[in-house]
Amino acid sequence: MIDLKNLTIKKAQDMMKAGELTSADLTAAYLKEIEKKNPEINAYLEVYSDAMDQARAADAERAAAANSGSSAALLESKPLLGIPMGIKDNILVKGKRVTAASKLLEHYVGSYDATAIIKLKSAGAVFLGRLNMDEFAMGGSTENSAFGPTRNPADTSRVPGGTSGGSAAAVAMDGALVALGSDTGGSIRQPGSFCGVVGLKPTYGSVSRHGLMPMGSSFDVIGPLAKNVDDAETIFNIIKGKDRYDSTSIDLPTNLEVPKKLRVGILPELFNMGGIDKAVLDNLHESIDKLKKAGVEIKEISIPHLKYALAVYYTIIPAEVSSNMARYDGIKYGSRVEGENLLGDYMNTRGQLLGREVRRRIMLGTYVLSSGYHDAYYNKATMVRNLLRNDFIDVFKDVDVILTPTAPSPAFKIGQNTNDPIKMYLEDVFTVTANLVGVPGISIPSGFTEVEGKKLPLGIQFMASHCREDILFAIGKIFEQLNG
Ligand code: GLN
DSSP, X not given: OOOGGGOOHHHHHHHHHTTSXXXXXXXXXXXXXXXXXXXXXXXXXXXXXXXXXXXXXXXXXXXXHHHTTOHHHHHHHOXXXXXXXXXXXTBOOTTSBOOTTOGXXXXXXXXXXXXXXXXXXXXXXXXXXXXXXXXXXXXXXXXXXXXXXOOBTTBTTBOOOSSSHHHXXXXXXXXXXXXXXXXXXXXXXXXXXXXXXXXXXXXXXXXXXXXXXXXXXXXXXXXXXXXXXXXXHHHHHHHBSOBTTBTTOOOOOSOOOOOSSOEEEEOGGGGGXXXXXXXXXXXXXXXXXXXXXXXXXXXXXXXXXXXXXXXXXXXXXXXXXXXXXXXXXXXXXXXXXXXXXXXXXXXXXXXXXSOHHHHHHHHXXXXXXXXXXXXXXXXXXXXXXXXXXXXXXXXXXXXXXXXXXXXXXXXXXXTSSTTOHHHHHHTTTTTHHHHHHTOOEEEEEEEEEEETTEEEEEEEEEEESTTOHXXXXXXXXXXXXXXX
């Protein structure tokens, strides 16, 4: 029996190197867990039929390198050799179905590999399958999937968070060692927090968006969900970097140094803001105390425009969504429901094959961009987005990281927020700012709260300045240790 619960990339690599484990064994173990748990959890929309072939090929490569004495060089160039992972269903894998959990793309097959996938493939990863999500990454609970909700492994009457709910649940249920997600307003961090795993939203542009189905192009970023900070760091280091197919992509500076004594900023106004679950606030206080005891400097900060962040996000995002979704017209991609003429094709296809939340955002976005309203909504929101950026630049002169809860509540019940979109949007209050401003954020498990006899995971979020993932990894590892 492999101890999947406590397995990390490093441990798996050490065991494979020592000949105690093969990728085929490991992949088979994950496939078995998936077979057992997925019928209820619904984290995977598809398990790839060639997963075992990929694993055996990785084993053969390792064996060949051992014979020729080049094992070390092989692992250097392929740090993920034989490591089984899952992929969110909005990231293109050549020759595999990719649906964004939408009826409209139910039969769509990826015609090329996303840049992140190319990098993971050349690092030797084994792809187990594609993971459930909210349709086109709009939502916060994975209930907006056209293929049924994902359930939280900690309590199956609850959501796993979203939109990368399948990715978070897969890692939490030991259905993958790591997974890729995407984050536009919190979709990696919030499910990470709900499922008790680490979720990293990298700096905007640090990971290529080529091959990621777009939602809000000035927000979207691909990132990892993992068991610990170290694994998230490993995946980030593999997928990051400038890419000629994404003009907004960047290389991180290489001369960075993590300050010896980290200064953590907290927002006193959060404590009296209202709308935050008591367990979340208690957990935040405990987390701050632990960091203080460990010698981390805690400083009170203020972000004057923070109170507008959610409104700004939910003005700009629908605008970007409505233009990005225009490509799904029933002609270029995916399925079509024929109408009497071209307009009828569009109306039928989009009206019948897109879900409620996606249609709501297209309508909202079309509205905020329409002539007469453009200045009042979209332009104004863009101006406030700039003010927020300036706030963050100022704050990061005083502190190295900002600490907040990841989400205002632990995982909620399936169905609880589905008829109240505003309530669902409020879930994103702590996560959207990082996307508005482009800075990196990480959610780290910070304990549990017991509700109805079930231990529900909680998470805290650290945000750092642009390109300072190194600082997030440093503080994340400190916090992880404190939390035992
Ligand atoms: N909940 C947010 C939204 O619905 C986040 C989405 C995301 O990060 N993809 O917009």
